[in-house]
Amino acid sequence: MERIRKIFERRISYEPLEGGSEGPNGEQIEHPKQHAGAFSWIDYSVFLLLGVAMLWAWNMFLAAAPYFQKRFEADDRLLRNFQSAELSVSTVGNLGSMIVLTKLQARASYPKRIVASLVLNIVVFTLLAISTRIFLGVSPGVYFGFLMVVVFVASLATGLCQNGVFAFVSGFGHEEYTQGIMAGQGIAGVLPCIAQIISVLSVSGNQSSENGAQGSSTSAFAYFLTASAVSAITLVAFVYLLSRNSAKDRLKDSLAPDEDEAGLPLSGGKKSIPLTVLFRKLFWLAAAVFLTFALTMLYPVYTSQIQSVRDPATSSRIYQPATFIPIAFLFWNLGDLTGRMLPAIPKLSLTAYPRTLFILSASRIAFIPLYLLCNLQGKGAKVNSDFFYLFIVQALFGVTNGYIGSNCMMGFVEWVDPEEREAAGGFMSLCLVAGLTVGSFMSFFAAG
Numbered sequence: 001m002e003r004i005r006k007i008f009e010r011r012i013s014y015e016p017l018e019g020g021s022e023g024p025n026g027e028q029i030e031h032p033k034q035h036a037g038a039f040s041w042i043d044y045s046v047f048l049l050l051g052v053a054m055l056w057a058w059n060m061f062l063a064a065a066p067y068f069q070k071r072f073e074a075d076d077r078l079l080r081n082f083q084s085a086e087l088s089v090s091t092v093g094n095l096g097s098m099i100v101l102t103k104l105q106a107r108a109s110y111p112k113r114i115v116a117s118l119v120l121n122i123v124v125f126t127l128l129a130i131s132t133r134i135f136l137g138v139s140p141g142v143y144f145g146f147l148m149v150v151v152f153v154a155s156l157a158t159g160l161c162q163n164g165v166f167a168f169v170s171g172f173g174h175e176e177y178t179q180g181i182m183a184g185q186g187i188a189g190v191l192p193c194i195a196q197i198i199s200v201l202s203v204s205g206n207q208s209s210e211n212g213a214q215g216s217s218t219s220a221f222a223y224f225l226t227a228s229a230v231s232a233i234t235l236v237a238f239v240y241l242l243s244r245n246s247a248k249d250r251l252k253d254s255l256a257p258d259e260d261e262a263g264l265p266l267s268g269g270k271k272s273i274p275l276t277v278l279f280r281k282l283f284w285l286a287a288a289v290f291l292t293f294a295l296t297m298l299y300p301v302y303t304s305q306i307q308s309v310r311d312p313a314t315s316s317r318i319y320q321p322a323t324f325i326p327i328a329f330l331f332w333n334l335g336d337l338t339g340r341m342l343p344a345i346p347k348l349s350l351t352a353y354p355r356t357l358f359i360l361s362a363s364r365i366a367f368i369p370l371y372l373l374c375n376l377q378g379k380g381a382k383v384n385s386d387f388f389y390l391f392i393v394q395a396l397f398g399v400t401n402g403y404i405g406s407n408c409m410m411g412f413v414e415w416v417d418p419e420e421r422e423a424a425g426g427f428m429s430l431c432l433v434a435g436l437t438v439g440s441f442m443s444f445f446a447a448g
Contacts (some may be wrong), residue, residue, distance in 0.1 A: 008342030039174055046241040047169055047177045051184020054161045057121050057154050058229045059192040061086055067132065067220035068147070068326055075140040080257040082144065084444065085383045089305055090155040091437040097159030098430045102275070110422065113164030118238070120157035121231040122333070124150050129224035132217050134163065150308040162433065167425035175351065179344050182406040186337030192223070192280035193330035200323050273435055277405075281415050283423060287407040288361040289428060290435040295364050297439025302371040303328045303394070307378045307385050308341050319386075333394035339402025343410055351411025367397045405432070 072078040101113070127151055131143075169177045238301065262303055279286060306328065308319040317323050342351045374389045375381040382390075409428055416424045 005146050024238050025227050039176060040244075041238040043172065043174075043241060043244070043282060044163075044177055044180045046237045047165070048180040048184040049234045049237050051162070051186075052156065052188045053118060053184075053231050054165065054181070056192075056230050057125065057184045057227055059091075060125065060223045060444045061151065061154075063429050067217060069411040070217070071143050072140045078140050078144050078214070081251065082147070085144075085148065087440045087443070089151050089442040090158075091433070092213075093152045093155030094159045094162075095430075095433050095437040097156045097285075098163055098426075098433045101159060101163040102426045110168040111238075113160045114129070114168065114238060115235065117157040117160035117164065117406075118231045118235040120153060122228050122235070123152050124157065125231070127226040129221050131227065134300040135367040136217075139308050150216055151300045159433065162429040163426045166238050166429045167422040170421035170425040175349075175413065176344065178410045178413075179340070180362045180404055182340040182409060183337065183344075184401070185351070186333065186340040186393075186402055190330065190337055191325055193333055195223075196326045197323060197330065200326065203318065225339035232242035233434040245345050258407045267396060273420050278416070278424055279422065280418075282354075282412055282428065283316075283350040284320065284358045285408045285415065286428060286431040288358040289405060290431045290438075291358070292361040292364065292401060292408070293435035294439035294442065295361075295367075296397075297436055297443050298368065299332060299371075299394075299397060300329075301443045302374075302376065304334065306371070306374045306389060307375050307376065309381050309389075328390060331394040331400040333401050335398025339399040340406045342399075343406045349410070350407045351414060354411070354415070357404055357407055359410075360400070364397070364400050367400075408435065422435050 067078060068082055072082055085427075131146065135143075143167070165181060166178070253278060304325060307321055308315065308324045312317045312320045318327070350360075370393045373382040374393065383389075409432070412424050412428050413421050
């Protein structure tokens with residue numbers, strides 16, 4: 001790993017500003033040092049749970065796809081396009097909220113944003129759970145409108161959570177906490193896949209065909225209630241975190257009035273950091289996280305279309321599309337979770353090498369032609385191997401996503417001044433969501 005670092009490292013390195021920012025005449029402005037408190041596994045666990053809650057909602061929408069298919073089966077147009085509509089509404093709403101929230105830095109209360117996001121998720125998914133039991137006779141068009149509204153509100157909640165959590169955690173001074181958030185996001189991708197596989201295999205073939213509507217409705221009810229429960233548990237844990245001394249000290253520092261160069265306090269609370277300043281300091285990391293997640297959004301398109309190379313008519317249920325596709329999602333998410341855990345090992349961390357991370361993120365485009373070698377839409381595979389698809393393509397693509405993304409989101413605090421960390425956290429999460437949004441529109445071309 002050290003040799004790889006040296007290969008990509010340039011003589012003129014991308015380094016943090018020493019001594020802080022410069023004044024109008026070029027003099028160095030010294031900033032008071034912020035001492036990070038001792039690492040706490042309790043704090044880490046809460047941030048891990050926040051990471052789970054952040055993406056659990058989105059994964060619940062994916063896991064409930066069979067239920068939505070049953071609700072829209074009477075309308076072919078909605079049946080074909082509801083997933084693309086979910087993706088577009090969610091990413092656009094998420095990006096729009098992130099842009100607004102990033103601009104509203106000066107008087108931002110990041111804990112309030114986190115609490116608001118969790119409350120919104122509880123309300124949204126409770127309503128979705130109720131919709132699986134009542135109003136079952138409404139037309140597909142009416143239910144589609146309801147679904148788009150709740151998807152949009154859930155995307156706003158995700159934006160609030162992403163902006164608030166990454167900004168809030170930056171003030172603790174521990175990269176491990178950010179890694180905990182990224183690991184939690186990985187867990188949120190793994191568990192729904194496992195639940196979906198178990199639910200498919202636990203029902204016999206005859207039962208699944210005869211009671212498909214009832215089974216999918218029951219599964220969706222459980223999925224949505226689980227999402228509400230996860231958000232409620234996370235809310236309680238976060239309130240507890242705010243009562244701890246580590247969080248109180250961090251809030252005291254972030255809410256302290258700013259001082260001018262003469263040491264006099266300024267009115268108006270925290271100063272707003274221009275996005276151009278953050279872009280200049282975090283260019284390589286921002287570009288790396290944007291490109292990483294833009295390319296990642298192509299994998300769901302291929303995963304939902306690639307089938308096992310074995311004949312589904314004669315092979316076991318594991319190799320049939322209803323089970324094989326969730327297994328493929330599971331492999332990707334397990335790889336993603338593994339990649340998110342790797343930066344916790346100091347020798348495997350690349351936070352000090354932004355250019356290297358950008359080069360690695362750009363090289364992930366090589367996975368796209370690898371997907372085309374697999375059994376896409378059952379038309380035959382150039383590489384006739386499920387092992388190649390699951391372990392080489394899916395798992396490694398997931399590992400690279402988790403590894404590069406975690407390094408980028410962990411490392412940005414090293415490249416900005418202490419008072420810029422909160423704004424930088426919001427800026428990096430904005431770049432992440434922008435990558436997801438661009439990737440979601442690119443996925444339409446991949447599907448075609």
